[in-house]
Amino acid sequence: MSHLKSARWSKWTIAMTVGGWIFLGTMSYLQIPLYRQIWWFVLLAIAFGWLWACLWTFTAVISYLSVQAYARAAIALVIAVTLGAVIWRVDWRTTFIDSTLRLHQASFAELATAYREGKPLEPPWWMKYLSINGEVQAQEHGLYLPIYRDEWRSENGSGLAYFPSRPSNDYLIQTAEGDIGRPIRDLGDGWWWVE
Numbered sequence: 001m002s003h004l005k006s007a008r009w010s011k012w013t014i015a016m017t018v019g020g021w022i023f024l025g026t027m028s029y030l031q032i033p034l035y036r037q038i039w040w041f042v043l044l045a046i047a048f049g050w051l052w053a054c055l056w057t058f059t060a061v062i063s064y065l066s067v068q069a070y071a072r073a074a075i076a077l078v079i080a081v082t083l084g085a086v087i088w089r090v091d092w093r094t095t096f097i098d099s100t101l102r103l104h105q106a107s108f109a110e111l112a113t114a115y116r117e118g119k120p121l122e123p124p125w126w127m128k129y130l131s132i133n134g135e136v137q138a139q140e141h142g143l144y145l146p147i148y149r150d151e152w153r154s155e156n157g158s159g160l161a162y163f164p165s166r167p168s169n170d171y172l173i174q175t176a177e178g179d180i181g182r183p184i185r186d187l188g189d190g191w192w193w194v195e
Helices: 002-029 031-037 039-066 070-089 092-103 105-117 125-129
Strands: 143-149 157-162 173-176 179-181 183-188 191-194
Touching: 002 031, 002 039, 002 070, 002 092, 031 039, 031 092, 031 125, 039 070, 092 105, 092 183, 105 143, 105 157, 143 173, 157 179
Parallel strands: none
Antiparallel strands: 143 157, 157 173, 157 191, 173 179, 183 191
């Protein structure tokens, strides 16, 4: 009977450990949309994810050690350390922005076409999770979608910009009321990261 309880506890521990790492990865990836909706919740959710993943990993390793399953304990620890290092090192904001551009290529292409043709810019509903309040700004040199802005004084900002032709260092985009940005990283199809 105790062997059955031990097997159930082991499965429960593994499920909670895996769930913690999945939760942590998901919260890390979704920092930008979560921040747009409930800014005070993001750091708490990520901290909770780290706590959940680490505590349940520790519990799993200890439970394997208690039944002298040393190889399983070592494997669980190596997997957890590897996952932790990957999640810690990845630039999740850049990953989210790049994957959103790839996932919604058609929508970004429509915005670029509307800008080039001088038509009204109608951003899709989901853009409010990426751009500040779903804003899209037509400027002299290109189209600008603000992603980050100092909300307190509006002294600096960064975001995505579309340029009809390859930009030079002379291309400037107003990223906030008190800040001018330059294209930093080419994202493809005329879209650039601007800071």
